[in-house]
Amino acid sequence: MMLVKLGGSVITDKTQYRTFREDVLSRLVGEIVSAGKEVVLIHGAGSFGHVLASEHHIQNGYTDESQIPAAAKVMEDVRDLNLRVMRVLNDGGLPSASLPPSAVATLRSGELDELNVDLFRRYLEVGICPVTFGDVALDSERRFGICSGDHLMERLARELRPERVIFVSDIDGVFTADPSSDPDAMLIEVVDRTILDSLPRTQRCADVTGSIFGKIEKMLRIASWGGDAIVLNGNVPGRLGAALRGEAVRGSRVRGDAI
Amino acid sequence: MMLVKLGGSVITDKTQYRTFREDVLSRLVGEIVSAGKEVVLIHGAGSFGHVLASEHHIQNGYTDESQIPAAAKVMEDVRDLNLRVMRVLNDGGLPSASLPPSAVATLRSGELDELNVDLFRRYLEVGICPVTFGDVALDSERRFGICSGDHLMERLARELRPERVIFVSDIDGVFTADPSSDPDAMLIEVVDRTILDSLPRTQRCADVTGSIFGKIEKMLRIASWGGDAIVLNGNVPGRLGAALRGEAVRGSRVRGDAI
Numbered sequence: 001m002m003l004v005k006l007g008g009s010v011i012t013d014k015t016q017y018r019t020f021r022e023d024v025l026s027r028l029v030g031e032i033v034s035a036g037k038e039v040v041l042i043h044g045a046g047s048f049g050h051v052l053a054s055e056h057h058i059q060n061g062y063t064d065e066s067q068i069p070a071a072a073k074v075m076e077d078v079r080d081l082n083l084r085v086m087r088v089l090n091d092g093g094l095p096s097a098s099l100p101p102s103a104v105a106t107l108r109s110g111e112l113d114e115l116n117v118d119l120f121r122r123y124l125e126v127g128i129c130p131v132t133f134g135d136v137a138l139d140s141e142r143r144f145g146i147c148s149g150d151h152l153m154e155r156l157a158r159e160l161r162p163e164r165v166i167f168v169s170d171i172d173g174v175f176t177a178d179p180s181s182d183p184d185a186m187l188i189e190v191v192d193r194t195i196l197d198s199l200p201r202t203q204r205c206a207d208v209t210g211s212i213f214g215k216i217e218k219m220l221r222i223a224s225w226g227g228d229a230i231v232l233n234g235n236v237p238g239r240l241g242a243a244l245r246g247e248a249v250r251g252s253r254v255r256g257d258a259i
Numbered sequence: 260m261m262l263v264k265l266g267g268s269v270i271t272d273k274t275q276y277r278t279f280r281e282d283v284l285s286r287l288v289g290e291i292v293s294a295g296k297e298v299v300l301i302h303g304a305g306s307f308g309h310v311l312a313s314e315h316h317i318q319n320g321y322t323d324e325s326q327i328p329a330a331a332k333v334m335e336d337v338r339d340l341n342l343r344v345m346r347v348l349n350d351g352g353l354p355s356a357s358l359p360p361s362a363v364a365t366l367r368s369g370e371l372d373e374l375n376v377d378l379f380r381r382y383l384e385v386g387i388c389p390v391t392f393g394d395v396a397l398d399s400e401r402r403f404g405i406c407s408g409d410h411l412m413e414r415l416a417r418e419l420r421p422e423r424v425i426f427v428s429d430i431d432g433v434f435t436a437d438p439s440s441d442p443d444a445m446l447i448e449v450v451d452r453t454i455l456d457s458l459p460r461t462q463r464c465a466d467v468t469g470s471i472f473g474k475i476e477k478m479l480r481i482a483s484w485g486g487d488a489i490v491l492n493g494n495v496p497g498r499l500g501a502a503l504r505g506e507a508v509r510g511s512r513v514r515g516d517a518i
Contacts, residue, residue, distance in 0.1 A: 068386050072354035076345045079357065083342055086335045095331035098338065103362040103378070119362070119397070126402050127327050138378070143385050 001038045001124065002244055003162035003227070005153050008044025008134065009170040010234040011085065017051045018077065020084050028168065028234055029092035031241030038129075039244075040120060040156060041089075041096070044149045045134035048081035049074055053136070053146060061110065061142020071144050075102050075136045082133050089131065096129040101147035104132070107139035112151040117159040132156075150218040157225040165227045165254075166243050167219065168234035173252030174216065191231075192255040193220055216254075223256030230254065260297045260383065261503055262421035262486070264412050267303025267393065268429040269493040270344065276310045277336065279343050287427065287493055288351035290500030297388075298503075299379060299415060300348075300355070303408045304393035307340035308333055312395070312405060320369065320401020330403050334361050334395045341392050348390065355388040360406035363391070366398035371410040376418040391415075409477040416484040424486045424513075425502050426478065427493035432511030433475065450490075451514040452479055475513075482515030489513065 006028065013019035032039055045053075053059060056070035082098055089096040104116040123130040137147040157165055176198070177185040188195055196216055223229035232239045232251035242249040265287065272278035291298055304312075312318060315329035341357050348355040363375040382389040396406040416424055435457070436444040447454055455475055482488035491498045491510035501508040 062385075065386075069349065069352075069354040072349050072356060072387055075356055076342070076349050079338070079342050079345065083335070083338050086338065090328065090331050090335050093328075095328040097331060097334055097361055098359070099362045100357070100359070102356055103358045103375075106381075116362075122365075122397050126321075126397065127324075128331055138381050138385065 001040060001160060001162045002164050002166060003040050003153065003156055003160065004032070004042070004166045004240070004244075005149055005168060006041065006043040006085075006234065007167065007169045008046025008050070008149070010168055011043055012046025012048060012081065014046050014050070016047055018048050018080070020048075020081060022084065022088060024235065025085060025088045026092060027237060028240055029088055029094055031238065032244065033093045035241050035244035037244050038124060040124070040160065040162070041129060041131045042149045042152050042156070043082070043085055043131070043133045045078045045081065048077045049134055052077060058136060058144065059110070059146040061139055061145050067144075071136050075100075078133060078135050082131070085133075086131065089129065094129050095127070096131045097123050099123075099130050099132045101132060101135040101137045101152065105137045105147050105152070107137050107142075107145045107147060109141045110139065110145050112147060112155055113140065115152070115155050117156065120156065120160065150215055154218055154222050157222045157227060161225060162227045164243070164246070165222055165229040166240065167229070167231040168240055169231055170233065170235055172233045172236075172250055173231045187250070188252050190255055191216065191219070191252045193257060196220070219254045220256055223254040225256070228253070229256065260299060260419060260421045261423050261425060262299050262412065262416055262419065263291070263301070263425045263499070263503075264408055264427060265300065265302040265344075265493065266426065266428045267305025267309070267408070269427055270302055271305025271307060271340065273305050273309070275306055277307050277339070279307075279340060281343065281347060283494065284344060284347045285351060286496060287499055288347055288353055290497065291503065292352045294500050294503035296503050297383060299383070299419065299421070300388060300390045301408045301411050301415070302341070302344055302390070302392045304337045304340065307336045308393055311336060317395060317403065318369070318405040320398055320404050326403075330395050334359075337392060337394050341390070344392075345390065348388065353388050354386070355390050356382050358382075358389055358391045360391060360394035360396045360411065364396045364406050364411070366396050366401075366404045366406060368400045369398065369404050371406060371414055372399065374411070374414050376415065379415065379419065409474055413477055413481050416481045416486060420484060421486045423502070423505070424481055424488040425499065426488070426490040427499055428490055429492065429494055431492045431495075431509055432490045446509070447511050449514055450475065450478070450511050452516060455479070478513045479515055482513040484515070487512070488515065
């Protein structure tokens with residue numbers, strides 16, 4: 001089984017509230033179906049979640065009553081994105097079931113607490129691809145919070161032990177500097193913990209799920225669960241398909257900590 | 260707490276695939292918000308679920324491979340309806356969270372097996388209205404099946420013990436005959452088990468969740484869990500609001516079996 005995270009920056013335009021990139025997703029689904037592998041999918045919330053969640057500090061948990069309708073609205077917005085994703089998956093020949101964190105997960109102080117992983121296994125057994133995504137979820141200490149795609153990746157990697165973990169991003173992988181502004185930025189082909197400290201301290205977009213550093217921290221932990229992990233560019237046709245088939249592909253391989 | 264079922268025939272046009280009656284729902288949400296009661300909502304799948312589910316016999320469980328994409332498509336379609344419902348609820352001033360049966364429930368031989376009722380309680384505590392609906396769900400014996408709104412009503416009534424259970428229908432209540440074709444049809448003001456046998460054996464629409472008899476059977480069981488239960492016409496403005504406030508309203512009161 002392959003665990004694939006479709007980044008919010010690939011399937012949405014992260015700078016504009018609720019902009020879905022259907023053409024990109026449709027091509028990626030084609031690559032998944034052609035590769036013929038069993039997959040579990042996670043997608044980011046992108047501009048359907050982060051803008052409003054950030055504005056109302058949903059990631060920090062309850063502080064005042066005005067957050068209640070905002071939290072409900074964020075759930076609605078990410079379900080809107082998820083429904084569009086499900087439509088492309090089903091129409092593209094990958095029968096899929098959506099398992100929203102607000103219904104299958106709970107948090108404790110901002111960290112993922114319970115996740116009904118058994119349900120993911122059962123959908124796979126039936127021949128239906130389980131799909132989850134960045135969402136609002138209940139928090140036993142803070143009432144609610146954000147359950148990010150990376151939280152989900154980590155838990156699912158640990159519990160399901162996928163053959164390979166693939167992070168589908170909008171850039172080629174992890175770079176020595178921001179490739180959009182620095183022409184000397186170089187792709188780091190193998191990412192491990194020693195690399196983390198040498199990375200530039202920049203952050204491209206507001207994101208309630210944390211900066212690239214938090215993401216790399218999570219990737220390192222995810223890669224520790226045995227599976228081969230890779231970050232690749234989903235905007236370049238063919239790379240996801242190649243990675244699913246186990247072929248060499250441009251990207252950053254993540255070498256996890258020894259556990 | 261009030262347990263309210265918005266029938267699929269009220270919020271959709273049951274005879275036409277995927278026709279949402281947004282104006283009716285919007286008014287009903289206004290009545291709920293004005294009444295100021297804590298509610299748990301269940302809505303039927305109406306024409307978003309029954310047409311395709313019936314065509315592929317999803318209610319009988321797995322028989323062949325062609326049902327897999329169909330089951331996934333039904334889930335997608337009912338989420339489409341649910342998203343429209345959530346939008347009307349949130350925009351109407353009732354912050355709500357959607358808990359789809361395909362993510363929070365499982366079946367066993369067509370009957371509801373597990374339902375994460377605790378999650379419903381936790382959303383209520385946070386001040387968010389939990390909403391669920393008729394959906395496809397996994398079945399431990401038959402791979403998958405239909406988790407109907409009435410299945411959910413029964414379990415939630417038993418576990419949450421609501422003050423009142425309200426079935427919002429497209430007719431005034433339970434009649435002695437089909438009121439759309441028989442001018443002598445009379446409203447039965449109090450429905451109990453002795454009434455069931457005297458009812459006419461007609462069925463107005465194909466419905467994968469069973470005929471009106473099955474529904475009345477379930478209503479009787481639901482009413483047995485202590486709460487006052489009523490069937491009323493949601494197409495008539497004011498009736499749902501009046502019932503929520505505990506006022507007398509035209510409809511059929513359901514008297515449950517003694518347990």
